[in-house]
Amino acid sequence: MREPKILLVDDVDYSRQLLRNNIMALTSSKLLKHTTFSFFNAHNASSALTIFNVQPPDLVFLDIELPDSSGLELLKKFKQERPECFVAMISGFSTLENVQQSIAAGAATFIVKPFSGDKILSAMRLFEKRTQPQPVQLNTV
Amino acid sequence: MSQTKQILIAEDDNFMRTLLEAQCRNLGMQTKAVPDGAEAVTEALSYQYDILLMDIQMPVCDGLTAMHMLRRLGYDRPIFAMSADDIADSGFNQVLPKPVDIQLLADLLQQTPQHKSVALVLDTELITLFYQNLRQLSVEFDNALTAGQRETLRQICHKIKGGAASFGEATLAELADKLQQQLLSDAPMDELKHSCQYFAEFIQQFGDRNA
Numbered sequence: 001m002r003e004p005k006i007l008l009v010d011d012v013d014y015s016r017q018l019l020r021n022n023i024m025a026l027t028s029s030k031l032l033k034h035t036t037f038s039f040f041n042a043h044n045a046s047s048a049l050t051i052f053n054v055q056p057p058d059l060v061f062l063d064i065e066l067p068d069s070s071g072l073e074l075l076k077k078f079k080q081e082r083p084e085c086f087v088a089m090i091s092g093f094s095t096l097e098n099v100q101q102s103i104a105a106g107a108a109t110f111i112v113k114p115f116s117g118d119k120i121l122s123a124m125r126l127f128e129k130r131t132q133p134q135p136v137q138l139n140t141v
Numbered sequence: 142m143s144q145t146k147q148i149l150i151a152e153d154d155n156f157m158r159t160l161l162e163a164q165c166r167n168l169g170m171q172t173k174a175v176p177d178g179a180e181a182v183t184e185a186l187s188y189q190y191d192i193l194l195m196d197i198q199m200p201v202c203d204g205l206t207a208m209h210m211l212r213r214l215g216y217d218r219p220i221f222a223m224s225a226d227d228i229a230d231s232g233f234n235q236v237l238p239k240p241v242d243i244q245l246l247a248d249l250l251q252q253t254p255q256h257k258s259v260a261l262v263l264d265t266e267l268i269t270l271f272y273q274n275l276r277q278l279s280v281e282f283d284n285a286l287t288a289g290q291r292e293t294l295r296q297i298c299h300k301i302k303g304g305a306a307s308f309g310e311a312t313l314a315e316l317a318d319k320l321q322q323q324l325l326s327d328a329p330m331d332e333l334k335h336s337c338q339y340f341a342e343f344i345q346q347f348g349d350r351n352a
Contacts, residue, residue, distance in 0.1 A: 012303040014270045018263070025262040063303065067296060092306030092314055094186060096179035096202055099210060109214045110186055114309035117259030118188040126215035 004131075007040045007057035009048040009074070010090065011067050015115075016041050019061055022120045031121060033128050045069035052078060057085065059127050061111075064091040064098060072101055079106035086131060088123045146255050149190040150174040151181035151207065152223070153199040161194065161241070168247050178202030182210050190218065191256045194246075195233075197224040208232045219253050263308075271308055275301065276348040279341070286337050294337060295324040301344065313347060316340060 006023065008016040020039050026032050040055055042048035045066045052060075060078060064071035071089065078085055089102040094112040102110050109126050111119050148170045152158040155176075162172045173190070175181050179202040185193050193211075197204040205228070208220050212232045222228055225239040237245060278297050285293040302317035320340050323333050 010303065012300060012307060014267055014274065015303060015307040017270070018261075018267055018307055021264065021267065022262050026259070029259075031259065065299065065303070067299065092302055093318060094183040096182060099182055099186075099214070103210060103213055107214075112183060112186045113303075113306035113314075114311075115261060115307055116188060117261045118256070119186075120261075121259050122188055122215065122217075126217075129215075 003036050003038050004034060004058040004127075005040065005055055006037050007042060007048065007051055007055075007060045009042045009045075009060060009066070009071070010063040011043045012063075013043070015063070015090075015113075016043075018115055019120065022115070022117065023124060026117075026121055026124060032124055043067075045071075045074045048074060049077065052081065056082060058131060060085060060087045061123075062087055062089055064089055064102070072105055075102065075105045075107060086127045088127075145169055145171050146191045146250065146253070147171045147173070147189055148192045148194060148250070149181065149184055150194045151176075151178060151199065151204065152194075152196040153177055154196075157196075164243055164246070165194075165250070168250055170250060176200075178204055178207030181207045185211055185216060185218075186214070188218075192250060192253050193218065193220045194237075195220055195222050197222055197226070197228060205230065218256065221249060268308075271304055272348055272351045274304065275344060275351075279344045279348050282337075282341055282344065286334075286341060289330060291324055291330055295321055298324065298340075310347075313344070316343060 008019055010016050023037060027035055040051050040057065042051050045068050062071050062075060075087055075089065078087055086108045088109045088111055089107040090111045090113060091098055092113045099110050108130065109123050111123055148165050150158060150161050150172060152161060152174065153176050158174045162174050165172045173184065175184055177199045181195060195204040195208060204222060209232060219234040222233040222236045223239050223241055224236055228236045235249060278301055282294065282297045285297065298317045298321035302314050302321060305314035305317060320336055323336060
């Protein structure tokens with residue numbers, strides 16, 4: 001199974017680290033189909049866009065409030081570039097308007113902070129459900 | 142893991158909401174009730190509930206729209222509708238005719254499995270990092286306040302809000318959000334000084350308490 005790339009976009013360092021630690025814990029506990037992921041970090045929208053183009057991610061965790069742009073605007077750009085990319089929006093304060101706008105812009109799911117194990121697991125399982133795992137190409141010596 | 146099932150009830154009628162809550166509690170469930178579909182969506186996304194019991198005709202956002210939004214976002218836990226009308230929508234696990242037959246509801250709730258929760262991994266290193274960062278931001282906030290740097294103050298509020306929300310520090314997150322909004326408004330800095338000073342003291346004490 002190909003190792004999926006996860007892009008974590010949040011200006012708060014420990015929020016990204018918390019997400020990464022918990023996704024790794026889910027794989028260690030064998031609660032996910034994938035056994036490994038590669039992670040990329042972005043602390044603002046411009047850095048996220050650069051990484052998005054250089055290391056196209058399969059899954060993005062995207063905070064709705066970023067220092068240099070709205071997360072919703074960034075979501076639209078991501079979906080324009082690669083409509084198949086799975087984006088989980090994250091918000092500290094959920095309002096119906098945020099949820100509606102995220103759905104309209106193509107978000108696959110919406111996580112309301114504070115994080116919980118169940119929220120992260122639900123998002124990861126949804127990602128695995130909606131994306132077909134790619135078979136590994138074996139290199140025979 | 143909680144020993145009792147958790148149910149979220151969305152019902153706009155005060156009397157019905159109170160009655161349903163009492164009935165579900167009598168059935169041994171932990172309840173939370175909300176008065177409209179909008180709150181049902183945001184509350185359900187907390188993933189704390191085993192079951193969502195949803196009225197259809199509600200203000201702000203009706204039950205059908207709320208259910209569709211949740212399903213669109215991959216919400217896969219049971220959602221039961223309550224309606225006097227025939228509702229044919231596969232997004233609902235079942236539609237209960239109104240008025241709700243309590244025995245039918247009891248059977249359904251009993252058949253619904255309790256969700257096994259997964260604990261959040263919050264290691265010491267991460268917690269230490271959060272409080273270290275908060276103490277650093279507290280110093281930066283004081284300096285920016287002395288220098289009257291409004292945009293820097295707002296940016297610090299934003300950072301504190303994001304971190305506090307991630308860690309479930311709701312009061313700190315709300316205070317930071319409120320001040321961030323004030324700093325974004327047209328209100329003169331003189332009017333906001335008192336709020337800023339209060340916030341500066343609050344975050345300093347918050348960080349020191351957890352040093």
